[in-house]
């Protein structure tokens with residue numbers, strides 16, 4: 479593989495949203511370190527960009543991502559992996575303040591973990607989700623064992639992580655892994671529409687809503703509700719709260735200042 483000469487992602491602006499397309503077609507978008515570094519750098523740059531209100535991450539029709547890059551990892555030993563802190567940079571994707579939308583078509587194997595790091599997960603009816611690492615003699619390494627268990631519960635997560643069984647889009651939706659399933663040819667349009675909708679909201683309110691939902695996975699119910707209440711009180715310090723509520727009363731669309 480001599481892919482270092484080219485980038486493995488494409489980044490475009492679509493209105494107030496941004497679109498990142500994984501672009502390693504010959505390896506079905508396998509997530510090597512270059513992909514990781516480029517996705518993380520691009521999303522962090524967009525996170526700092528006040529013109530960007532939402533980031534969509536997508537792959538190809540055949541593969542969102544076929545997992546970590548097996549050829550890149552196969553010869554590594556424990557010390558290589560430990561010293562490089564292999565995959566740790568992916569955690570930063572989950573730390574972004576700007577909302578992210580995964581638009582998943584085709585294989586999401588290990589790519590399932592990447593999709594689960596995003597806030598909204600839209601699936602094409604062609605999507606296939608799985609954690610096949612066990613079939614390679616290893617285990618998930620981008621948070622799959624934790625994210626999947628929280629998303630679909632212990633029974634399904636155990637079966638998937640222990641046997642490598644995949645879920646199709648319909649099962650993934652029933653299990654609560656994905657926000658919605660759409661026809662494959664509508665996937666990108668729907669994802670960009672979601673992103674444009676989010677990007678049109680008050681940015682501080684969006685960031686606080688994201689923080690509040692994310693906190694549900696980190697803390698007790700009582701602490702989570704207290705955290706939400708503090709943020710709820712805080713939004714009353716924003717001009718956008720005044721604008722949003724005034725617009726409702728005046729029966730007109732809101733013109734949020736911070737978006």
Ligand code: HXC
Nearest residue numbers: 504505506508544545546547548549588610611618619620
């Ligand atoms: C490196 C990969 C790859 C991967 C596919 N390719 N997946 N290369 N790492 N994860 C390469 C193939 O070697 C092949 O290259 C080319 O992409 C096309 O793949 P094919 O297998 O020929 O395509 P197809 O027959 O359509 O099968 C698609 C597939 C299969 C079912 C998705 O590729 C597959 O099972 N891939 C591996 C999925 C997997 O086990 N992922 C987990 C990775 S480990 P050539 O050069 O032959 O054309 C992992 C553990 C670490 O993730 C923890 C963090 C995630």
